[in-house]
Amino acid sequence: MKAVVFDHHGGIEVLQYRDDLPIPEISPNEVLIEIKASALNYNDLWGREGVPGLEIIFPHINGTDASGIIKEVGSEVTNVKPGDEILVNGALSCGMCRQCLGGDDISCPNFLVWGFQTGPNDGAQADYAKVPAVNVVPKPANLSWEGAAAIGSALVTDWRMLVVKAGMKAGDLVMIWGAAGGLGSIAVQLCQAFNAIPIAIVNSEEKAELVSNLGVKHIINREKERISRKIQKLTDREGVDIVFEHPGNATWETSIHCLKWGGTLVTCGATTGFKTTMDIRFLWNKQQRYIGSHFGTTAELMDALKFVENGMIKPVINCELPLSDIAEGHRIMESGDVMGKVVMLPD
Numbered sequence: 001m002k003a004v005v006f007d008h009h010g011g012i013e014v015l016q017y018r019d020d021l022p023i024p025e026i027s028p029n030e031v032l033i034e035i036k037a038s039a040l041n042y043n044d045l046w047g048r049e050g051v052p053g054l055e056i057i058f059p060h061i062n063g064t065d066a067s068g069i070i071k072e073v074g075s076e077v078t079n080v081k082p083g084d085e086i087l088v089n090g091a092l093s094c095g096m097c098r099q100c101l102g103g104d105d106i107s108c109p110n111f112l113v114w115g116f117q118t119g120p121n122d123g124a125q126a127d128y129a130k131v132p133a134v135n136v137v138p139k140p141a142n143l144s145w146e147g148a149a150a151i152g153s154a155l156v157t158d159w160r161m162l163v164v165k166a167g168m169k170a171g172d173l174v175m176i177w178g179a180a181g182g183l184g185s186i187a188v189q190l191c192q193a194f195n196a197i198p199i200a201i202v203n204s205e206e207k208a209e210l211v212s213n214l215g216v217k218h219i220i221n222r223e224k225e226r227i228s229r230k231i232q233k234l235t236d237r238e239g240v241d242i243v244f245e246h247p248g249n250a251t252w253e254t255s256i257h258c259l260k261w262g263g264t265l266v267t268c269g270a271t272t273g274f275k276t277t278m279d280i281r282f283l284w285n286k287q288q289r290y291i292g293s294h295f296g297t298t299a300e301l302m303d304a305l306k307f308v309e310n311g312m313i314k315p316v317i318n319c320e321l322p323l324s325d326i327a328e329g330h331r332i333m334e335s336g337d338v339m340g341k342v343v344m345l346p347d
């Protein structure tokens with residue numbers, strides 16, 4: 001099969017497009033998928049470059065988001081059959097430990113992000129891929145292959161952050177960093193679906209236009225306006241109910257400043273840096289809550305997809321590229337100028 005593979009860390013030049021890789025062999029609880037589309041995430045860059053303290057298994061095929069057709073099912077699989085159209089939840093857990101049995105799959109000690117921590121040769125950027133059967137869900141009929149690949153991990157991550165962890169409710173003011181990006185563009189729609197009020201932070205007029213087209217009324221272009229002053233004005237000096245964090249170091253302090261007394265900051269990442277400083281008076285005196293969230297369970301993805309099926313949340317696609325042009329996809333992601341998701345299509 002064809003796939004993009006690399007056998008050591010480095011720049012874009014380590015990505016090899018090859019046509020001589022074996023089709024994965026499935027075990028009794030797995031399914032083989034003919035990939036119709038995959039989508040890029042920041043973990044594709046981290047997998048290629050390497051992350052301190054995290055082992056990447058070589059040879060490595062990146063890719064955590066995929067849509068496709070079930071080609072083959074293992075002997076113990078009952079939830080899908082060959083020919084079914086699916087998308088993948090790339091959050092892999094053992095299904096057998098105390099945490100998994102309690103429904104807390106993401107706290108599983110054996111938790112792995114598919115196409116990032118798995119391997120060798122186990123990810124979405126290929127013609128075929130295998131995953132546990134419990135990690136595929138039916139593709140909503142109103143989504144294209146491209147849309148289904150684009151929405152999976154962003155949707156489930158946002159759902160877990162805002163709905164499950166932060167307890168977002170109608171009327172909440174939610175400040176969203178990177179509102180035109182892969183995560184942010186879904187997060188603003190999720191706010192709207194819950195009758196919460198998104199405040200979109202962007203860094204260009206082009207991105208402001210994208211979120212405006214999604215129906216967002218409160219947009220702050222951080223290149224032109226001081227965020228904390230604008231938030232004070234928008235919230236009558238009270239601050240927002242929820243901050244949707246993921247940049248980390250570059251935004252953390254502003255996030256805390258913009259949060260109201262008793263407000264909730266929820267984060268799923270740190271694309272600008274893992275280490276930061278903070279004034280802990282905000283934690284005890286203002287009684288703010290800072291909570292972490294990671295990916296989401298397959299059940300959470302199923303819950304969230306109902307909002308896609310009824311048209312309330314739509315995928316946002318930056319561009320579609322052939323898999324052989326993966327280097328261009330990485331360049332777009334690295335530029336930081338990505339709006340929505342970069343989708344890769346098998347050649």
Ligand SMILES: [Zn+2]
Nearest residue numbers: 094097100108
């Ligand atoms: Zn487990």
